[in-house]
Amino acid sequence: MIETKLTELLDIRYPLFQGGMAWLATHELAAAVSEAGGLGVIGAGNAPPEWVQAQIDALRRKTARPFGVNVMLLSPYAAEVMEVVIENKVPVVTTGAGNPGPWLERLKNAGCRVFPVVASVAMARRLARMGVDGLVAEGGEAGGHVGELSTMVLVPQVVDAVDLPVVAAGGIADGRGVAAALALGAAGVQVGTRFVCAAECVAHPRYKEAILKAGDRDAVVSGRSTGHPVRCLKNRFWKEFTSLEKAGAPPEELERLGTGKYHAAAILGDVENGSVLAGQAAAMVNKIQPAADIVTELFAGAGQVCARLGGLAP
Numbered sequence: 001m002i003e004t005k006l007t008e009l010l011d012i013r014y015p016l017f018q019g020g021m022a023w024l025a026t027h028e029l030a031a032a033v034s035e036a037g038g039l040g041v042i043g044a045g046n047a048p049p050e051w052v053q054a055q056i057d058a059l060r061r062k063t064a065r066p067f068g069v070n071v072m073l074l075s076p077y078a079a080e081v082m083e084v085v086i087e088n089k090v091p092v093v094t095t096g097a098g099n100p101g102p103w104l105e106r107l108k109n110a111g112c113r114v115f116p117v118v119a120s121v122a123m124a125r126r127l128a129r130m131g132v133d134g135l136v137a138e139g140g141e142a143g144g145h146v147g148e149l150s151t152m153v154l155v156p157q158v159v160d161a162v163d164l165p166v167v168a169a170g171g172i173a174d175g176r177g178v179a180a181a182l183a184l185g186a187a188g189v190q191v192g193t194r195f196v197c198a199a200e201c202v203a204h205p206r207y208k209e210a211i212l213k214a215g216d217r218d219a220v221v222s223g224r225s226t227g228h229p230v231r232c233l234k235n236r237f238w239k240e241f242t243s244l245e246k247a248g249a250p251p252e253e254l255e256r257l258g259t260g261k262y263h264a265a266a267i268l269g270d271v272e273n274g275s276v277l278a279g280q281a282a283a284m285v286n287k288i289q290p291a292a293d294i295v296t297e298l299f300a301g302a303g304q305v306c307a308r309l310g311g312l313a314p
Contacts, residue, residue, distance in 0.1 A: 002178075002299055002306075005165040006188035009133070010066055010092060010113060013037030014299050016178075017115075017136065017167055018291075019192025020070020020094055021144070021277075022046065023266045024203050027055045031062035032200040032291035039092060041068040049080040056088050066091040068115075073098025086110045094136060097145065101130050117169070119147025119154065121161050128162040135162065136190050139170030143193050143279035146170075146221060146231050152184070159185035173281035175301015179309070182302070191298065193279040198291040204269035207276060210235075214282035223258070226251040230258075233276040237261055 006015040016038035018030065022045025030040030040063075042055045052069065059067055069090045071081050074097040082103045085093055089110045093100075096117040100107070107114050113133040118124045124135050137158040139151025147154075151170040159166050168181035169190035181189045195201060197208050214233055222242050223229045232238060245254060258275060265274025 002182070002302060004182070004187040006134070006167065009165060010039060012039050012066055014295060015167075015188030016295060016298065017041060017068065017092075017094070017169075017188065017190040018195050019142075019169070019190055020044070020068070020096075021192055021196070022072065023263060024196060024201055025070065026202050027059040027062065028200045028202060029195060029198055029291060030055075030067055031059045032198065033195070033295060034059075034065040034067045035063045036292035036295040037065075038295050039066060039068055041070050041092075041094060043070045043072075044075065044077075044081045045072055046075045046077065047081075048077050049084045052081050052084050053088070056084070056090065068092035068094055070094045070096065071100075072096050073100065082107075085112065099127070100132070101127075104130055104132065115167065118158065119149060121154075121157050124158045125161050128164055132164070134165040134167065134187070136167040136169050137186070138190070139168075140221070140231070141171030141280040142169055143219065143231050143277045143282075146229055151181075155181065155184040155186050171279060171281050173284040175298055175303070176305055177281070178298050178302035179305035182306075189298075191294075193281050194285050194294055195291060196278070197285050197288045198294055199288055200291050203266050204271075206269040206271045207266050208288055210265075210271045210276050211278050211282045211285050212287070214278065214285075216280075216283045219278050219280045219282050223254065226254050228255075230275070230277065231279060233271075233278050233282065235274075235276060236272040237265075237275055 004015045014037045018033040020041040020043035022043045025043030030042050033040035092113045094115045115134045117136040137155045140146045155168045165187035167188045168186035172189050173194045261275035264270045265276045
C-alpha cells in the first residue's frame with residue numbers, strides 16, 4: 001500500500017486522480033475508478049449544468065466513494081457548473097484554463113477540496129496563496145491543452161515552491177511513472193490517456209484503437225500560434241491544421257477549423273478528420289481493460305519499482 005498526504009486528505013486508497021477528460025470522463029469511468037480506490041473525476045468540459053448534475057446523480061448511484069468534478073473555466077457554463085458543484089458538495093474539484101479564485105470561498109465552505117491544474121511555478125505560488133487544498137502540476141507530455149514545461153522539471157519545482165500536496169500529471173501510464181512522480185516529491189499522480197482505454201470509458205472504439213496503435217512520436221503539439229496549444233495524435237486533420245498554421249493562417253481561422261473536431265473523433269469515431277487528443281504516454285498503452293485493473297497495475301508496478309530501488313540503497 002502506498003499512502004501519502006493525498007490518500008489521507010481525500011480518504012482514498014490510492015494516490016490517484018483519473019484525468020477529467022471532456023466527453024470521456026463520464027460517470028461510468030469515474031465511478032469505476034473511485035470504486036477501485038482512486039479518485040474518479042467527471043469532466044464537465046463545455047457541458048451545461050444539467051448534464052453535470054445528471055452525471056453526479058448517476059455516479060452516486062454507483063458508488064459512495066469520494067469523487068471529483070473537473071471544471072473547465074473557459075466554458076460558457078463554468079459559473080453555472082460551479083453552482084452545481086457547490087450545491088452537491090462534490091468532494092474534490094479540479095479546475096483548468098483559468099483561476100478558481102472567484103468561487104474558492106464558497107467551494108471551501110461547501111466542503112469541496114480544490115485542486116487547480118497548473119503548468120508553471122508562478123501560477124502554483126499564486127493559487128497556494130489563495131488557499132487551495134492542493135495542485136495538479138501537469139507537464140507538456142499530457143494530452144489536450146498543454147504548457148511548456150515537462151513533468152520531470154515542473155513537478156519538483158512546484159513541490160519546492162508550495163507547502164501543499166502536489167499531484168503529478170503528464171506522461172504517466174504505468175508503475176514506473178507513478179514511482180518516478182513520488183520520487184520527484186509528488187503526493188500522487190493524475191492519469192488520463194491510459195484511462196481512455198478503460199473498458200468503462202465511453203470513447204468510440206476507433207478512438208481507443210488509435211491510442212493502442214500510437215507510436216512514440218505520434219502524439220504531437222499544434223496550435224501554438226493560437227495561444228492554446230493542444231497535444232493530439234497525427235492524422236489527416238492534424239496535417240491540415242498544421243499546414244494552415246505554418247502558412248500563417250490567423251488564429252480565428254484555426255480555432256474555427258478545430259471546433260467540434262475532438263467530439264467528432266472521441267464520440268463519433270472519425271479518427272482521421274477529427275482531433276484525437278492523447279498524451280505522449282499513448283505509446284505505452286497496449287490493451288483495453290477494466291478501470292480497476294488499470295488502478296491495480298499502476299500501484300502494483302509502483303510498489304515493485306520502489307522495492308527494487310530500496311535494494312540499491314547503500
